[in-house]
Amino acid sequence: xxxxxxxxxxxxxxxxxxxxxxxxxxxxxxxxxxxxxxxxxxxxxxxxxxxxxxxxxxxxxxxxxxxxxxxxxxxxxxxxxxxxxxxxxxxxxxxxxxxxxxxxxxxxxxxxxx
Amino acid sequence: xxxxxxxxxxxxxxxxxxxxxxxxxxxxxxxxxxxxxxxxxxxxxxxxxxxxxxxxxxxxxxxxxxxxxxxxxxxxxxxxxxxxxxxxxxxxxxxxxxxxxxxxxxxxxx
Numbered sequence: 001x002x003x004x005x006x007x008x009x010x011x012x013x014x015x016x017x018x019x020x021x022x023x024x025x026x027x028x029x030x031x032x033x034x035x036x037x038x039x040x041x042x043x044x045x046x047x048x049x050x051x052x053x054x055x056x057x058x059x060x061x062x063x064x065x066x067x068x069x070x071x072x073x074x075x076x077x078x079x080x081x082x083x084x085x086x087x088x089x090x091x092x093x094x095x096x097x098x099x100x101x102x103x104x105x106x107x108x109x110x111x112x113x114x
Numbered sequence: 115x116x117x118x119x120x121x122x123x124x125x126x127x128x129x130x131x132x133x134x135x136x137x138x139x140x141x142x143x144x145x146x147x148x149x150x151x152x153x154x155x156x157x158x159x160x161x162x163x164x165x166x167x168x169x170x171x172x173x174x175x176x177x178x179x180x181x182x183x184x185x186x187x188x189x190x191x192x193x194x195x196x197x198x199x200x201x202x203x204x205x206x207x208x209x210x211x212x213x214x215x216x217x218x219x220x221x222x223x224x
Contacts, residue, residue: 004157006157031210033212040122040216040217041216041217042118042120042202042204042214042215042216042217043158043202043212043214044214045211045212045213048210048211056209056211091157091158100206100210101146101148101163101165101206101212102160102163103160103212104160105150105157105158105159105160106157107156107157108155108156108157110155
């Protein structure tokens, strides 16, 4: 297993465009998490899935953000009508249900909104 | 007040020295405490996790939690230039959400 992967690694988009990111977790992990990290800050929780079910969403996750994990494997995070404030690193992590404290992160997708 | 507080540094120490990194937290419900290492423009890498109070050692790294004072520490022995990175402390309570500190930038000087 090569760990958590994310695609794309970098995305530059113009304000108002929609973007979608993909995350492939470690194969035996049922839990999948999305975080956002801005410069000089630690990652901030956005949402997480257990299998296909989205169990929690942060207040940070505005209506323009939507996440899915349709088959309980990979997940997508979509941002509609991007704003400059959305520029950040979007991180995905996965864990076993029994060990949520043991989350393994992917390399992240760096989003720049111009 | 943020739930997990961490001095952002930077912290510069000579190669071979013992490094001490510290955090405080405010939520008494936190049960798990983690340390992550993050290199520039990379995702965080889990170094260690600890449940409740106590010490845990893994090679050159020792994590320490004192729940009575809400203090979390990471010690790195025989520091190497490759240890230069940002170190993130984190905590988790029963809701399974990890709360991160801002991270401390560490520079090991050859």
